[in-house]
Amino acid sequence: MTDLEKHQRMANAIRFLAIDAVEKAKSGHPGLPMGAADIATVLFTEFLKFDPTSPNWADRDRFVLSAGHGSMLLYSLLYLLGYEDFSLEEIKNFRQIGARTAGHPEFGHGAGIETTTGPLGQGLGNAVGMAIAEKLQESRFGKDIVDHFTYVLAGDGCLMEGISQEALSLAGHLKLNKLIVIWDDNGISIDGAVSITDSTDQVARFSASGWNTISVDGHDPAAIAGAIRQAQSSDSPTLIAAKTTIGFGSPKKAGTNGVHGAPLGTDEVAATREALNWPHEPFEVPSDILDAWRIAGLRSAQAHKDWEKRFAEKDGETRAEFERRNRGDLPAGFAAAVQDYKKQLAAEKPTMATRKASEAVLGVLNEVIPETIGGSADLTGSNNTKTKQTLPVTPDDFSGRYIHWGIREH
Numbered sequence: 144m145t146d147l148e149k150h151q152r153m154a155n156a157i158r159f160l161a162i163d164a165v166e167k168a169k170s171g172h173p174g175l176p177m178g179a180a181d182i183a184t185v186l187f188t189e190f191l192k193f194d195p196t197s198p199n200w201a202d203r204d205r206f207v208l209s210a211g212h213g214s215m216l217l218y219s220l221l222y223l224l225g226y227e228d229f230s231l232e233e234i235k236n237f238r239q240i241g242a243r244t245a246g247h248p249e250f251g252h253g254a255g256i257e258t259t260t261g262p263l264g265q266g267l268g269n270a271v272g273m274a275i276a277e278k279l280q281e282s283r284f285g286k287d288i289v290d291h292f293t294y295v296l297a298g299d300g301c302l303m304e305g306i307s308q309e310a311l312s313l314a315g316h317l318k319l320n321k322l323i324v325i326w327d328d329n330g331i332s333i334d335g336a337v338s339i340t341d342s343t344d345q346v347a348r349f350s351a352s353g354w355n356t357i358s359v360d361g362h363d364p365a366a367i368a369g370a371i372r373q374a375q376s377s378d379s380p381t382l383i384a385a386k387t388t389i390g391f392g393s394p395k396k397a398g399t400n401g402v403h404g405a406p407l408g409t410d411e412v413a414a415t416r417e418a419l420n421w422p423h424e425p426f427e428v429p430s431d432i433l434d435a436w437r438i439a440g441l442r443s444a445q446a447h448k449d450w451e452k453r454f455a456e457k458d459g460e461t462r463a464e465f466e467r468r469n470r471g472d473l474p475a476g477f478a479a480a481v482q483d484y485k486k487q488l489a490a491e492k493p494t495m496a497t498r499k500a501s502e503a504v505l506g507v508l509n510e511v512i513p514e515t516i517g518g519s520a521d522l523t524g525s526n527n528t529k530t531k532q533t534l535p536v537t538p539d540d541f542s543g544r545y546i547h548w549g550i551r552e553h
């Protein structure tokens with residue numbers, strides 16, 4: 144088996160898990176997983192840094208499936224790579240009550256889902272936040288323990304949503320070079336061809352906002368790998384526009400809106416098995432291909448071990464603070480600081496405008512909670528959201544705590 148054949152069979156494992164799960168549930172979206180399987184295979188087997196045995200490892204790369212309707216892509220990957228929460232049983236229970244494999248990925252349903260997606264565009268917005276968080280954390284704790292990428296798979300719908308403009312222009316402005324967005328450029332949405340609704344030159348739009356842009360054939364693994372490699376060394380965020388065919392492999396439905404959000408149907412499933420040379424039972428992944436995926440799941444085990452070693456070398460206070468912030472626990476002094484301030488206010492009974500009162504409270508909170516980040520939609524001097532503790536974050540310096548995100552309140 145050549146490397147290309149192996150790649151294709153690994154990608155087909157994703158395709159058929161998605162096809163079979165949607166078929167069994169009689170509901171779901173096979174088109175995106177079938178079209179984006181090549182991209183996902185390259186990303187997860189050659190680039191993404193993660194450890195299925197430790198899904199919440201702080202320095203893992205983040206993967207956000209912004210096009211959340213394509214959830215079976217994510218669930219298939221998590222199962223194939225060996226994430227405990229995503230057994231074959233969960234795949235078979237796709238879209239059933241109580242299953243981790245909800246119609247759209249839900250944060251908290253299973254380790255490996257980084258954020259809830261489904262409302263188009265929002266995943267892209269969240270990912271910009273994650274990429275900002277990475278830079279903030281890196282500047283506080285050092286590159287030796289915070290150094291990861293945020294990858295997004297976004298569809299035409301994500302890019303049509305208004306939030307995409309706010310998110311991408313902020314990302315470009317802040318030079319979030321560790322944010323890599325792969326656009327599943329298949330030219331199809333639910334109503335039919337994207338050309339019915341949109342004629343934006345997306346690459347030009349990203350480029351105009353300071354992004355590095357690369358266009359590739361989203362079914363050519365070498366080209367995809369080359370693009371990701373180039374993106375990783377960019378000094379600005381990268382859009383990889385990957386031309387794909389929705390429902391890749393389906394003889395009658397590929398390239399049409401018919402495969403976006405409906406089961407293929409018995410005959411077309413059989414025809415697709417034939418066309419892609421996948422003579423296996425539903426939900427069956429041949430052992431050599433499952434092994435190849437499980438081996439890919441071990442790829443970053445050493446990187447994780449090395450990270451643990453570097454982390455252990457940090458002083459106790461730094462380790463405790465890093466862990467506290469990642470858990471989201473409030474600092475020890477929080478309750479007392481708030482109590483003291485309440486007592487002070489009760490005694491002094493000051494009179495002030497509510498905006499001034501807000502500023503005063505923020506001053507107390509920002510003093511005792513070092514991880515708060517502030518900002519305002521270009522109304523800093525008006526609604527008093529900046530306090531003495533919060534210095535500006537700039538594209539070249541993320542040590543601050545105040546983000547001038549501009550008039551992008553979404």
Ligand SMILES: Cc1ncc(C[n+]2csc(CCOP(=O)(O)OP(=O)(O)O)c2C)c(N)n1
Binds near residue numbers: 175333
């Ligand atoms: C905010 C929002 N509006 C509408 C929808 C409904 N919706 C789900 S998928 C989809 C079409 C998206 O098209 P595209 O991103 O091209 O996905 P593909 O057809 O390639 O799978 C729509 C309109 C949604 N999920 N979220």
